[in-house]
Amino acid sequence: MPLEEYFAINGGNELFGKVELHGAKNAVLPMLAAGLLTKEEVVVKDCPYITDVSNMGRLLAEVGANVLFDGRNIRVRGQACKGALSHELEKVMRSSMFMLGVLIATVGEVKLSLPGGCKIGARPLDIHLDGLSKLGAVCEEKDGVVFCHAKKLKGAKILMRYPSVGATENLLMASVLAEGKTTLVNCAREPEIISLVELLRKMGAKISGEGTSVIEIDGVKELGGATVKPIADRIVAGTYLGALAVCGGELVLNGIGKNDVRSTLFAFQNRDFQVYDDGLSLRARATRRKRYDELSEQLACDVITGPYPLFATDMQPVVCAVKCFADGVSRVKETVFENRFSHLFEMKKLGADVVIDKDTALIRRGDLYPGDMIAKDLRGGAGLSVFAMGIKGESRVYGAKYVDRGYENFEENFKNIGCDIRREPVKKC
Ligand code: UD1
Numbered sequence: 001m002p003l004e005e006y007f008a009i010n011g012g013n014e015l016f017g018k019v020e021l022h023g024a025k026n027a028v029l030p031m032l033a034a035g036l037l038t039k040e041e042v043v044v045k046d047c048p049y050i051t052d053v054s055n056m057g058r059l060l061a062e063v064g065a066n067v068l069f070d071g072r073n074i075r076v077r078g079q080a081c082k083g084a085l086s087h088e089l090e091k092v093m094r095s096s097m098f099m100l101g102v103l104i105a106t107v108g109e110v111k112l113s114l115p116g117g118c119k120i121g122a123r124p125l126d127i128h129l130d131g132l133s134k135l136g137a138v139c140e141e142k143d144g145v146v147f148c149h150a151k152k153l154k155g156a157k158i159l160m161r162y163p164s165v166g167a168t169e170n171l172l173m174a175s176v177l178a179e180g181k182t183t184l185v186n187c188a189r190e191p192e193i194i195s196l197v198e199l200l201r202k203m204g205a206k207i208s209g210e211g212t213s214v215i216e217i218d219g220v221k222e223l224g225g226a227t228v229k230p231i232a233d234r235i236v237a238g239t240y241l242g243a244l245a246v247c248g249g250e251l252v253l254n255g256i257g258k259n260d261v262r263s264t265l266f267a268f269q270n271r272d273f274q275v276y277d278d279g280l281s282l283r284a285r286a287t288r289r290k291r292y293d294e295l296s297e298q299l300a301c302d303v304i305t306g307p308y309p310l311f312a313t314d315m316q317p318v319v320c321a322v323k324c325f326a327d328g329v330s331r332v333k334e335t336v337f338e339n340r341f342s343h344l345f346e347m348k349k350l351g352a353d354v355v356i357d358k359d360t361a362l363i364r365r366g367d368l369y370p371g372d373m374i375a376k377d378l379r380g381g382a383g384l385s386v387f388a389m390g391i392k393g394e395s396r397v398y399g400a401k402y403v404d405r406g407y408e409n410f411e412e413n414f415k416n417i418g419c420d421i422r423r424e425p426v427k428k429c
Pocket of ligand 1 (some may be wrong): 025026027029095123124125127128129162163164165167188241268313314336337338357
């Protein structure tokens with residue numbers, strides 16, 4: 001992906017104002033794929049305007065669905081009619097993996113190039129393919145292309161070797177139309193999975209146990225249309241909270257509660273950071289301290305990422321950014337993806353005191369100065385931006401396109417709450 005645009009961020013401003021949160025990217029993407037499971041219309045409300053979502057719409061259209069972007073509502077109508085994806089999108093979008101489950105269940109075959117996405121790890125599909133094989137599909141993987149076919153899917157007991165979010169969702173979508181009962185064991189328990197099950201159930205699927213590690217599905221003959229409002233994006237919310245923790249100020253996040261961002265709040269907790277929740281929105285206040293260039297004071301903390309309810313790996317880069325402003329030593333261990341510290345090397349260039357030992361980073365406040373950083377993935381780009389917001393003077397975060405995959409109007413929304421940020425094109429020599 002080219003680094004055609006960057007964010008120029010003049011850090012040091014306090015942040016004040018209201019932020020509207022919309023549907024979570026990671027809930028919306030599988031929901032859109034689920035729209036292929038019925039001929040009737042599926043409406044996913046409150047979708048964010050981000051490139052991953054628009055690209056997903058294009059993927060669905062490619063296999064034959066009618067996709068209408070009706071403001072924030074996306075209407076998917078019509079079952080898929082082909083299982084081969086030719087579009088270049090499938091290579092750059094990890095979410096093309098959701099096509100596996102729905103296309104096997106409806107068209108009976110699927111051929112797709114191994115999905116791309118963030119450069120944060122190898123991200124194989126073995127758990128997805130193993131599960132589909134247990135449902136009766138024949139799956140082959142050769143030269144980066146996956147080919148699966150099945151005459152009929154039959155319910156089975158599937159034990160996943162790891163609680164993969166995508167595999168849990170894929171296998172759910174494949175088994176709702178399979179004959180008989182499917183039991184998924186060692187499932188991921190993320191809130192986005194519960195949100196997807198809400199949609200599938202509205203469509204007529206018979207599912208129980210979502211949010212626990214065992215999900216049971218009784219296959220039905222067909223599914224109907226439905227309308228759903230996905231849960232709000234807890235990672236986007238956590239990114240605003242991270243920026244607030246660093247910059248100080250007061251923000252109201254509409255559409256999310258304290259409980260949705262529990263572990264993130266735990267990582268930012270200190271006497272300067274106060275959070276109130278009225279059930280519909282979350283109000284957070286971070287008081288500045290004179291002795292740190294008037295930034296909010298940060299406390300060190302230990303974070304270990306892992307499957308929900310452990311700390312979300314997608315929040316890790318933002319937490320690292322925040323902890324670069326803390327006095328004590330924070331210990332951040334990444335257990336989900338094997339290559340998710342690239343942002344730390346960029347932060348080090350700007351003075352962050354970071355030592356990385358395999359999957360663990362030791363982070364503490366260094367002598368920070370503004371400069372240039374290169375984002376290599378979506379959440380890393382958000383983390384670098386939050387880091388730059390805490391440093392006085394102008395920094396540049398290259399790779400705005402990565403951030404656009406998951407954050408709606410990133411610079412506009414941060415500008416609206418007081419951040420000095422603008423998007424600039426990279427000048428070609
Ligand atoms: C989803 C999220 C992503 C988040 C991740 C972990 C979406 C669209 N994306 O990604 O934002 O960072 O969960 O919370 O919801 N693995 C295998 N084999 C497999 C599948 C996964 O080895 O067949 C490994 C992966 O390489 C990774 C770990 O399992 O190391 C977790 O991956 P998984 O939970 O599947 O993440 P995604 O669903 O891809």
